[in-house]
Amino acid sequence: MAQAGLHFDHVSIALGSTVLVALDCRLAPGEVLTVMGPSGSGKSTLLAFVGGFLDRAFTARGRVFVGDDEITNLPAEERHAGILFQDPLLFPHMSVAGNLVFAIPERISGRAERRDRAEQALEGVGLAGMGDRDPDTLSGGQKARVALARVLLSEPRTLLLDEPFSKLDADLRRQMRELVFAKARDSGLPTLLVTHDEADAEAAGGTVVRIGS
Template sequence: MTKEGLFLDGVTIALEGRVLVSLTCRVAPGEVLTVMGPSGAGKSSLLAYLGGFLEPAFTARGRALVDGVEITALPAEERHVGILFQDPLLFPHMSVAGNLMFALPESVKGRAERMRHAEAALAGVEMAGMGDRDPATLSGGQKARVALARVLVSEPRMLLLDEPFSKLDMELRQQMRMLVFSKARESGLPVLLVTHDEADAKAAGGEIVRIGE
């Protein structure tokens, strides 16, 4: 399938008649669109609309297409949108590898093959050999890497980033930015980043849209 990236076609989100977001733009494969604005401006609502979990209090219209597929016409579980939040949200009752195996597509058959995919994904985020670890024993930076690996193994069409660097210290933040954006480029995934941080936007290197100002 030809990669066309993300196309937001007249996406408008309103709350009680007040328009929060109104966007028409393209994000090429591997590129990042950064959406900035104060709290309550509608940044997270945009991600929720694309992910398929927008609260019913909001009204939304417009289409989002990824590689020509209109994801906004699909139920959430069929959109194949990868999301990274502020918190890594790893499953505490599963090992690190178990977290990744849970996210693998059903097309990867057999426990050994699924484990091989999980280990390869961990190696790809510099976490090789850590599959047996309990997530509770990981540092904040390691958890963030596992969360990224888990999103990537799910074979998403695009990445949504909801301030995923905000809880990391300065040095880790810089490392994770570089890792996330390089993985997106490698995989040809269009990325939509929501952030308050100008340094995030600068590191992303793409177009910046400011809302609610």
């Protein structure tokens, strides 16, 4: 299936009378838009709006499209937005493979097929053969890779990145930036990154929007 772009149609988000974010732009498949600003400036609020979990304290206007499909008023689970947070948020009671299988769409049936897809996803992030591991035995960098593989297995139509590199050390940050942005490009996923780190924006390429300055 051909991937679609992401369109922000005169989007604005306000808290009371203060407009935090105003955005009107289009992202091609595989392109990254970086929104930068200090803590509390509204970066994550924009992600919440796109993902479908914006706090009711905020007022949002405008529309969001993925391809020709407007997602502005859809429930979060129908938006097919893959989200990576600062923490990997792996399920501790499941194996690594269990975490991945959980994300595979239900239409893909058959235990063997689902397990095979999970193993392929692990290989794709450099963790071949680690499906039976307990997530607690993984390093921080390995957990981040599993979280990325899980998001990609869910077959998202867009990728939302909420400072996912911020808790990694410098070398791991560089590795994960390269991996995440390469996967986004290869998968044709329009990607929204929010960060306060200039190195993230530089690695992402594409347009940078600065808010709250």
